[in-house]
Amino acid sequence: MVSNPVHGLPLLPGTSFKDFTKTAFHRSQTLGYRNGYAIVRRPTVGIGGDHLQFNQLSQAELDELANKAPVLTYGQPKQAPPADFIPAHVAFDKKVLKFDAYFQEDVPMSPEEHYRIRQVNIYYYLEDDSMSVIEPVVENSGIPQGKLIKRQRLAKNDRGDHYHWKDLNRGINITIYGKTFRIVDCDRFTQVFLESQGIELNPPEKMALDPYTELRKQPLRKYVTPSDFDQLKQFLTFDKQVLRFYAIWDDTDSMYGECRTYIIHYYLMDDSVEIREVHERNDGRDPFPLLMNRQRMPKVLVENAKNFPQCVLEISDQEVLEWYTAKDFIVGKSLTILGRTFFIYDCDPFTRRYYKEKFGIADLPRIDVSKQEPPPVKQELPPYNGYGLVEDSAQNCFALIPKPPKKDIIKMLVNDNKVLRYLAALESPIPEDKDRRFVFSYFLATDMISIFEPPVRNSGIIGGKYLGRTKVVKPYSTVDNPIYYGPGDFFIGAVIEVFGHRFIILDTDEYVLKYMESNAAQYSPEALASIQNRVRKRDAPAPESERYVFDF
Numbered sequence: 001m002v003s004n005p006v007h008g009l010p011l012l013p014g015t016s017f018k019d020f021t022k023t024a025f026h027r028s029q030t031l032g033y034r035n036g037y038a039i040v041r042r043p044t045v046g047i048g049g050d051h052l053q054f055n056q057l058s059q060a061e062l063d064e065l066a067n068k069a070p071v072l073t074y075g076q077p078k079q080a081p082p083a084d085f086i087p088a089h090v091a092f093d094k095k096v097l098k099f100d101a102y103f104q105e106d107v108p109m110s111p112e113e114h115y116r117i118r119q120v121n122i123y124y125y126l127e128d129d130s131m132s133v134i135e136p137v138v139e140n141s142g143i144p145q146g147k148l149i150k151r152q153r154l155a156k157n158d159r160g161d162h163y164h165w166k167d168l169n170r171g172i173n174i175t176i177y178g179k180t181f182r183i184v185d186c187d188r189f190t191q192v193f194l195e196s197q198g199i200e201l202n203p204p205e206k207m208a209l210d211p212y213t214e215l216r217k218q219p220l221r222k223y224v225t226p227s228d229f230d231q232l233k234q235f236l237t238f239d240k241q242v243l244r245f246y247a248i249w250d251d252t253d254s255m256y257g258e259c260r261t262y263i264i265h266y267y268l269m270d271d272s273v274e275i276r277e278v279h280e281r282n283d284g285r286d287p288f289p290l291l292m293n294r295q296r297m298p299k300v301l302v303e304n305a306k307n308f309p310q311c312v313l314e315i316s317d318q319e320v321l322e323w324y325t326a327k328d329f330i331v332g333k334s335l336t337i338l339g340r341t342f343f344i345y346d347c348d349p350f351t352r353r354y355y356k357e358k359f360g361i362a363d364l365p366r367i368d369v370s371k372q373e374p375p376p377v378k379q380e381l382p383p384y385n386g387y388g389l390v391e392d393s394a395q396n397c398f399a400l401i402p403k404p405p406k407k408d409i410i411k412m413l414v415n416d417n418k419v420l421r422y423l424a425a426l427e428s429p430i431p432e433d434k435d436r437r438f439v440f441s442y443f444l445a446t447d448m449i450s451i452f453e454p455p456v457r458n459s460g461i462i463g464g465k466y467l468g469r470t471k472v473v474k475p476y477s478t479v480d481n482p483i484y485y486g487p488g489d490f491f492i493g494a495v496i497e498v499f500g501h502r503f504i505i506l507d508t509d510e511y512v513l514k515y516m517e518s519n520a521a522q523y524s525p526e527a528l529a530s531i532q533n534r535v536r537k538r539d540a541p542a543p544e545s546e547r548y549v550f551d552f
Helices: 059-067 188-196 211-217 231-237 349-358 390-398 409-414 510-518 525-539
Strands: 031-034 037-040 096-106 115-125 130-135 146-152 173-176 179-186 242-250 259-267 272-277 290-295 298-301 320-323 334-337 340-347 419-427 437-443 448-453 464-470 495-498 501-508
Touching (some): 096 188, 115 146, 242 349, 259 290, 259 340, 419 510, 437 501, 501 525, 510 525
Antiparallel strands (some): 031 037, 096 179, 115 130, 130 146, 242 259, 259 272, 272 290, 419 437, 419 501
């Protein structure tokens, strides 16, 4: 370790000397503890134990240095930035002052009240100094309530000044659009806000009450003559005790009437009657639970009660001589209620025990009121009217929206475009019809027949379509089970009757011969013999008078 150099000598090699007396070269400790707290100590000895030179300042000088701004070193201090501007609609967003108030409204045309007290809430919105007046809605009050004055800035006087929150306080009157509102109280937030702004609030007042509303809350006075019968005792004794009867109402004698079942409840606590409907699944009726609401039912009315407007006014004790009681409801008897005669056929076990203990009626058997179902009506088709096919017309009786009868699709695909044609003559006593010739076309796909008459010049008869495609019923067949003409009924010499007209088959085309040859099982021996005779005569020349052109 090199000791401190001599003053005035440069710090160069050879000019510094070691101090061999110094053996400790550690740094002095600057941290310590006093009374258990860590403190910082200023070192007084440097490395090697040399004393450090420092200037000791007084406390006054230290305070002066602490308060003196270092202008020369760092320049003039900068001004602190101003606080951020917060607009009113942000600072007072969703902050509303609420005041409870009321105003008095005159009622000139009412004998029961001269004025009316209406309670309202006055809201002051701090963000834009607007106000609104809202009246709480009272159910069935008959008065348009809700928002009386919509949110807006309200004028305070004729000079154009507007109401400010500084003008609002408890126990004062404010006039808005000609109505004077008395402010009686405010909520907790309003009280804290006004007090924070230095406004001294008046003590709260009680809300004024409407005299007519308070009068309605009082119980109505009843002018009832005292009776010896204790209704309270009856209520406490027979509470929740109900007699249940099962009854029917048979209205089958009237048009569209029916027999319906009901449940009759007789309440012992007040002698009232209730009739409930019994609904079944898919009965086609609306699910109304009650036929008659719970009420007392009169049994005998006074003589002049016939003209009493029962549909408008309720029947009182003055119009009734006798009411229905529990002894009038007996199993096996009928009783008339509101013009309907109910027959009681059964009751529940509690009702049986009550009648046994009260009236001494021990036997109340169930009565069988079930009716035997009538035999099912045989479904018969109406008689055939002659229009269209029988199968097609019968579809109108099977469904509300008729569907066409099913067709044999395989037969239609196999025999598509296969037509058997025959030449026929009309069997008629009229001489003009003897020379008329007709072409029968039998469609194998649908078993339908069409008739065409070739036109002949100067015959006086208009040719063309004689019969459209249709199935032809054989004569002497029943309407319920019609039998139609088939391919086996057409052969040379056969007589075909079509709707009262008789035709005789004279000839066939070549396709018919091939069809009969390949399907010989469908034809009778007579039909096959006629075809053999026709083949024999094919080569023989025919007379000129019987020669026809069979051009299809």
